[in-house]
Amino acid sequence: MADITYCWTNEGWLYVASIMDLYTRKIVGWKADSRMTKDLVIEALEQAYHREKPAKGVLHHSDRGSQYASKEYQEKLKQYKMIGSMSRKGCCYDNACIESFHSVIKRELIHLENFKTRLGQSDRYGST
Numbered sequence: 001m002a003d004i005t006y007c008w009t010n011e012g013w014l015y016v017a018s019i020m021d022l023y024t025r026k027i028v029g030w031k032a033d034s035r036m037t038k039d040l041v042i043e044a045l046e047q048a049y050h051r052e053k054p055a056k057g058v059l060h061h062s063d064r065g066s067q068y069a070s071k072e073y074q075e076k077l078k079q080y081k082m083i084g085s086m087s088r089k090g091c092c093y094d095n096a097c098i099e100s101f102h103s104v105i106k107r108e109l110i111h112l113e114n115f116k117t118r119l120g121q122s123d124r125y126g127s128t
Contacts (some may be wrong), residue, residue: 011116
């Protein structure tokens with residue numbers, strides 16, 4: 001499963017693309033950047049593929065975001081011999097597992113911090 005989330009920093013938004021192995025619930029690929037582009041999700045996919053070396057025919061599910069629907073992303077899925085799947089229009093429940101993961105990260109980490117930079121420097125513990 002693949003999705004993008006975001007968090008606010010004093011430098012602006014930080015976007016994080018994550019790919020989860022639904023069987024193990026392990027994050028197998030991720031990428032963070034200041035822009036929410038197709039390159040962001042492609043780099044997360046490449047990382048996941050090279051780390052996990054999935055067998056031919058693995059199902060890859062995402063929402064209908066333009067990044068995932070892009071020609072380049074779809075070509076990368078074909079190159080990796082993955083079967084692309086997308087959520088039904090307007091149905092966030094189809095991607096619930098990764099949405100839930102992002103919700104926990106936000107609730108238990110991101111919303112408890114004031115990040116000064118996109119690199120993760122925070123005001124917590126008196127850091128400057």
